Amino acid sequence: MEMRVQRRSRLLLLLVLLLCGGCPQAGGCNETGMLERLPLCGKVFANMMRKVDVWKWCNLSEFIVYYESFTNCTEVEANIVGCFWPNPLAQGFITGIHRQFFYNCTLNRVRWQDPPDEILIPLIAVPLVLTVAMTGLVVWRSKRTDTLLCGN
Ligand SMILES: *[C@@H]1O[C@H](CO)[C@@H](O)[C@H](O)[C@H]1NC(C)=O
Ligand SMILES: *[C@@H]1O[C@H](CO)[C@@H](O)[C@H](O)[C@H]1NC(C)=O
Ligand SMILES: *[C@@H]1O[C@H](CO)[C@@H](O)[C@H](O)[C@H]1NC(C)=O
Ligand SMILES: *[C@@H]1O[C@H](CO)[C@@H](O)[C@H](O)[C@H]1NC(C)=O
Numbered sequence: 001m002e003m004r005v006q007r008r009s010r011l012l013l014l015l016v017l018l019l020c021g022g023c024p025q026a027g028g029c030n031e032t033g034m035l036e037r038l039p040l041c042g043k044v045f046a047n048m049m050r051k052v053d054v055w056k057w058c059n060l061s062e063f064i065v066y067y068e069s070f071t072n073c074t075e076v077e078a079n080i081v082g083c084f085w086p087n088p089l090a091q092g093f094i095t096g097i098h099r100q101f102f103y104n105c106t107l108n109r110v111r112w113q114d115p116p117d118e119i120l121i122p123l124i125a126v127p128l129v130l131t132v133a134m135t136g137l138v139v140w141r142s143k144r145t146d147t148l149l150c151g152n
Contacts (some may be wrong), residue, residue: 029083038093041073058105
């Protein structure tokens with residue numbers, strides 16, 4: 001009985017190792033590669049924002065389309081190099097972009113009152129959800145690394 005349990009756990013370990021070897025992408029997020037790719041998304045977004053008058057930068061309805069394609073771009077690029085999205089590094093990059101373009105918007109409340117709520121709420125909610133998701137992801141990943149023995 002004990003032998004069988006032991007053999008089974010060894011089999012399980014072997015299976016896990018084989019699975020990990022067969023799927024480097026799932027556990028292997030190339031962070032260097034991601035950090036190289038994300039600025040391209042930022043560049044495209046900056047170019048689009050340049051077409052919007054600076055005094056309209058806090059008017060969400062003016063740039064929401066660009067913002068959505070920017071977010072999508074970071075997701076696509078992160079996935080290409082085997083990274084989950086969102087992840088802390090990508091979030092740090094997105095926060096940097098926010099600081100670059102929308103830094104004065106939070107101070108200037110007057111203009112924020114204008115966009116309709118259904119647009120404003122997601123903008124406030126997304127960073128919140130990201131933060132919560134990030135915390136979950138980190139916990140999940142560290143647990144996964146413990147059990148699977150093949151985190152990077
Ligand atoms: C990660 O990305 C960098 C930059 O693109 C590349 O030089 C490196 O070979 C990649 N590493 C792996 C393990 O794929
Ligand atoms: C924001 O942009 C939208 C769409 O261009 C426009 O209808 C609205 O009047 C603008 N609001 C402000 C405060 O500029
Ligand atoms: C994100 O971008 C990719 C590639 O450009 C595209 O195929 C996909 O439909 C986009 N997704 C969304 C939600 O816009
Ligand atoms: C924010 O305001 C400061 C001071 O007016 C200005 O120097 C800076 O360029 C502004 N930043 C953005 C992103 O609008």
